[in-house]
Amino acid sequence: xxxxxxxxxxxxxxxxLIVSAQLVxxxxxxxxxxxxxxxxxxxxxxxxxxxxxxxxxxxxxxxAIAGNALIGLLIAWPSARLKGDYFVLTTLGFQFIIFQLTYxxxxxxxxxDGLGGIPSPRWPGLSDESQPYFILSLSVFITALVxxxxxxxxxxDFGRNIRAMSDNELLYKASGRSVIKIKSQLISFxxxxxxxxxxxxxxxxxxxxxxxxxxxxxILILTGVMLGSLTRLRGALAGALIITLLPEVLRxxxxxxAQGASLRQIIFGAVLVGLMFFISWRRKKQNxxxxxx
Amino acid sequence: xxxxxxxxxxxxxxxAISRKGMNMQRAEVLSSLHLIVERGQLNTILGSNGAGKxxxxxxxxxxxECRRGEIMFYPAGRKPVNLLRLDASRRARAGIGxxxxxxxxxxNLNVEENILMAQKPVYAxxxxxxxxxxxxxxxxxxxxxxxDFLANTGMDYAQSRNRKAAxxxxxxxxxxxFAMLYVSEAExxxxxxxCSGIHHDQLPEIxxxxxxxxxxxxxxxxxxxxxxxxxxxxxxxxxxxxxxxxESGTTEDIIFMYKSEQGC
Amino acid sequence: xxxxxxxxxxxxxxxxxxxxxxxxxxxxxxxxxxxxHITFAALYASGGYLFWYLSVGQQFDLASSLFIAxxxxxxxxxxxxxxxxxxxxxxxxxxxxxxVASVGIMMIIIYLISLIMGDDPxxxxxxxxxxxxxxxxxxxxxxxxxxxxxxxxxxxxFGLRLRAFRxxxxxxxxLGINNFYLTGILFLLSGGIAGLSAGLSTNDLGISPFTGVHxxxxxxxxxxxxxxxxxxxxxxxxxxLGILQxxxxxLAGSEWILSLSFAVLIILMLVxxxxxxxLARREA
Ligand SMILES: Nc1ncnc2c1ncn2[C@@H]1O[C@H](COP(=O)(O)OP(=O)(O)O)[C@@H](O)[C@H]1O
Ligand SMILES: [Mg+2]
Numbered sequence: 001x002x003x004x005x006x007x008x009x010x011x012x013x014x015x016x017l018i019v020s021a022q023l024v025x026x027x028x029x030x031x032x033x034x035x036x037x038x039x040x041x042x043x044x045x046x047x048x049x050x051x052x053x054x055x056x057x058x059x060x061x062x063x064a065i066a067g068n069a070l071i072g073l074l075i076a077w078p079s080a081r082l083k084g085d086y087f088v089l090t091t092l093g094f095q096f097i098i099f100q101l102t103y104x105x106x107x108x109x110x111x112x113d114g115l116g117g118i119p120s121p122r123w124p125g126l127s128d129e130s131q132p133y134f135i136l137s138l139s140v141f142i143t144a145l146v147x148x149x150x151x152x153x154x155x156x157d158f159g160r161n162i163r164a165m166s167d168n169e170l171l172y173k174a175s176g177r178s179v180i181k182i183k184s185q186l187i188s189f190x191x192x193x194x195x196x197x198x199x200x201x202x203x204x205x206x207x208x209x210x211x212x213x214x215x216x217x218x219i220l221i222l223t224g225v226m227l228g229s230l231t232r233l234r235g236a237l238a239g240a241l242i243i244t245l246l247p248e249v250l251r252x253x254x255x256x257x258a259q260g261a262s263l264r265q266i267i268f269g270a271v272l273v274g275l276m277f278f279i280s281w282r283r284k285k286q287n288x289x290x291x292x293x
Numbered sequence: 294x295x296x297x298x299x300x301x302x303x304x305x306x307x308x309a310i311s312r313k314g315m316n317m318q319r320a321e322v323l324s325s326l327h328l329i330v331e332r333g334q335l336n337t338i339l340g341s342n343g344a345g346k347x348x349x350x351x352x353x354x355x356x357x358e359c360r361r362g363e364i365m366f367y368p369a370g371r372k373p374v375n376l377l378r379l380d381a382s383r384r385a386r387a388g389i390g391x392x393x394x395x396x397x398x399x400x401n402l403n404v405e406e407n408i409l410m411a412q413k414p415v416y417a418x419x420x421x422x423x424x425x426x427x428x429x430x431x432x433x434x435x436x437x438x439x440x441d442f443l444a445n446t447g448m449d450y451a452q453s454r455n456r457k458a459a460x461x462x463x464x465x466x467x468x469x470x471f472a473m474l475y476v477s478e479a480e481x482x483x484x485x486x487x488c489s490g491i492h493h494d495q496l497p498e499i500x501x502x503x504x505x506x507x508x509x510x511x512x513x514x515x516x517x518x519x520x521x522x523x524x525x526x527x528x529x530x531x532x533x534x535x536x537x538x539x540e541s542g543t544t545e546d547i548i549f550m551y552k553s554e555q556g557c
Numbered sequence: 558x559x560x561x562x563x564x565x566x567x568x569x570x571x572x573x574x575x576x577x578x579x580x581x582x583x584x585x586x587x588x589x590x591x592x593x594h595i596t597f598a599a600l601y602a603s604g605g606y607l608f609w610y611l612s613v614g615q616q617f618d619l620a621s622s623l624f625i626a627x628x629x630x631x632x633x634x635x636x637x638x639x640x641x642x643x644x645x646x647x648x649x650x651x652x653x654x655x656x657v658a659s660v661g662i663m664m665i666i667i668y669l670i671s672l673i674m675g676d677d678p679x680x681x682x683x684x685x686x687x688x689x690x691x692x693x694x695x696x697x698x699x700x701x702x703x704x705x706x707x708x709x710x711x712x713x714x715f716g717l718r719l720r721a722f723r724x725x726x727x728x729x730x731x732l733g734i735n736n737f738y739l740t741g742i743l744f745l746l747s748g749g750i751a752g753l754s755a756g757l758s759t760n761d762l763g764i765s766p767f768t769g770v771h772x773x774x775x776x777x778x779x780x781x782x783x784x785x786x787x788x789x790x791x792x793x794x795x796x797x798l799g800i801l802q803x804x805x806x807x808l809a810g811s812e813w814i815l816s817l818s819f820a821v822l823i824i825l826m827l828v829x830x831x832x833x834x835x836l837a838r839r840e841a
Contacts (some may be wrong), residue, residue: 177414
């Protein structure tokens with residue numbers, strides 16, 4: 001049962017991370033290799049405000065959201081102004097910068113020892129045994145909230161503008177809208193909702209390790225988005241399910257732990273390559289049938 | 294006469310690398326170009342392939358950088374502005390509309406969404422939570438105006454509103470793009486080859502759409518290669534060659550001149 | 558004081574020329590095919606590890622270790638183009654899809670390496686000479702290779718085709734020059750440069766699985782800083798970045814190198830939006 005609760009909480013966190021990444025990678029068509037670092041930044045904002053500033057759960061998560069929104073703007077600032085592949089480069093660089101910051105600023109972040117002692121929010125009068133269930137309910141609640149938010153967002157003017165911009169930037173500008181502005185807004189918004197996943201992670205694990213937010217995590221999130229769906233909310237959930245369960249399946253298959261981590265990344269890499277072959281093959285076939293009609 | 298909406302003076306543009314061929318020299322596309330566009334009229338620009346017509350439009354729209362020259366825009370009832378000082382999206386908001394060469398609709402958006410993109414942008418996160426009443430009313434107004442426009446040019450809005458723009462025929466896409474300009478608040482419209490890729494039989498529909506734009510008191514600057522079409526919509530005509538407006542006059546005269554220069 | 562300055566300058570020239578060489582190798586593929594070829598980082602890592610395995614593990618001599626460490630990534634690069642990029646492009650893959658595929662291959666190669674070799678950093682063998690000669694060797698080879706490439710691209714027929722290919726790949730095809738062989742040669746050269754550069758740097762500093770990615774990021778920034786589109790721009794950007802980095806390493810420590818590179822990128826965009834050589838195109 002404990003194992004089930006643990007997996008369910010992780011699933012919820014991944015669902016939040018993937019639906020947030022979907023806005024950037026799927027809807028805006030900006031490939032990001034820094035989602036893991038954004039996730040980590042939110043978690044450290046959360047943990048540091050709770051530990052160092054003794055702030056309770058709700059205001060702390062507000063701080064994490066605001067902090068991540070700022071980080072989103074920081075990432076968007078150079079990359080939205082330059083054409084081409086600067087977004088993927090900036091996110092990749094940011095991935096390493098955040099790692100170096102959390103790893104090297106050990107007086108603040110605990111460095112390689114990690115950051116422990118993050119308090120969990122408590123429901124008054126609830127016993128210790130029920131605590132995981134409380135965190136699970138909290139996760140489900142927040143995840144539902146995030147999905148509802150994205151449901152509304154994608155059907156609003158903002159969502160339409162994002163799809164229009166990624167469709168035809170030149171025409172988007174010709175319609176009087178600023179590409180830089182909408183990119184900054186959507187990247188910042190996605191980082192802000194990622195912070196909700198970070199907050200849950202921090203208070204559930206009670207401990208942060210810089211290695212939990214490295215490039216592997218970013219690739220994992222990218223794979224989740226690609227596997228699920230680039231645009232559908234349901235797909236984000238499916239993607240989260242796959243990347244949560246795949247490592248468990250591998251573990252049951254009896255892979256030795258030492259090589260397990262590397263093998264998992266190799267599998268994710270192969271999945272990404274295979275998926276790209278599948279997608280372009282499917283589109284080619286579709287085009288052929290369209291032409292025959 | 295003498296109520297200009299656009300006054301271009303001394304405009305020069307060169308590209309650092311000539312992308313045609315392997316020679317890497319400076320290619321001067323526009324050199325000290327002058328052009329005055331009168332308000333509410335149709336102005337057609339003729340010129341051979343590669344004469345720099347699209348480049349001129351791109352400079353007016355702000356898609357192409359240009360530091361030499363001046364482009365004064367005189368919006369009705371507002372202060373004149375030098376367009377070269379604004380970025381592309383501000384120019385559009387100041388009142389410059391554009392029909393891009395080729396595709397000028399958002400292919401992944403449906404017809405209704407495309408029309409809504411012609412609405413003045415609402416900033417911040419739009420009306421994400423609060424469906425503000427006046428914005429909703431504004432949307433309805435724009436959509437019904439666009440539906441009327443499309444009906445007049447022979448396209449049924451109700452039937453196609455939920456279809457992706459990319460799935461429409463070339464002519465329907467073009468009409469949709471016209472509808473977007475029609476309902477927008479733009480005063481000066483730059484139309485880059487509205488007839489390219491359109492079947493000859495459908496030219497009257499495009500011409501009708503163009504006349505409707507003019508009937509809305511909009512000023513139109515038109516680039517078109519199809520001389521049949523240009524003769525359908527008479528107005529002032531300019532001949533662009535060697536980076537300058539070589540001659541301005543009636544459509545008939547300039548077409549005659551253009552034909553004789555092209556040697557056909 | 559003066560010795561310190563000279564030391565900073567020499568270190569800067571070494572790392573600058575290394576960045577410039579890597580930027581050159583990357584831009585060979587990137588500026589012609591427009592593929593965001595991040596697999597380049599993994600090719601670099603494969604060259605570095607192979608060099609380490611041969612020179613330290615198997616006691617090969619320096620020249621043959623370097624040779625094999627150059628040859629293998631070159632062939633791997635060609636192979637990956639043939640079995641991944643080319644079929645993907647043929648079936649009409651979009652830019653983003655090629656990019657994601659490239660990320661996938663990078664992950665596969667890097668984690669295969671760490672599966673086989675372990676993920677601890679591999680240090681250079683002191684038997685191959687003190688670090689100072691290793692550093693000079695790196696500097697000299699970097700400069701020779703870069704100069705040869707600049708000469709080739711600016712004077713020979715091959716270089717002319719290369720520039721024409723970069724400007725307009727389709728036109729070149731119509732002129733009857735075979736894109737297939739040219740692209741193949743470019744991938745081969747690019748992979749070879751990755752391996753050579755990795756071998757030289759491993760000989761000096763050692764290697765770990767993600768060194769290639771760091772080097773790749775620096776090289777890309779150098780390409781941007783230099784003003785994209787020209788190989789000489791990438792070289793200028795690399796030298797500039799390298800000297801700046803070695804100064805900062807003395808002042809603040811090596812852990813801040815990457816953050817510094819990004820600060821440079823951002824400041825450059827503020828003061829010189831077109832890059833050092835002024836050819837980059839900016840969003841209006
Ligand atoms: N971005 C660019 N870089 C280099 N040359 C360009 C660029 N855009 C256009 N040109 C060149 O400028 C000339 C004018 O092009 P254009 O304005 O598109 O002509 P047209 O009158 O047919 O619309 C052409 O010779 C074209 O090759
Ligand atoms: Mg044109």
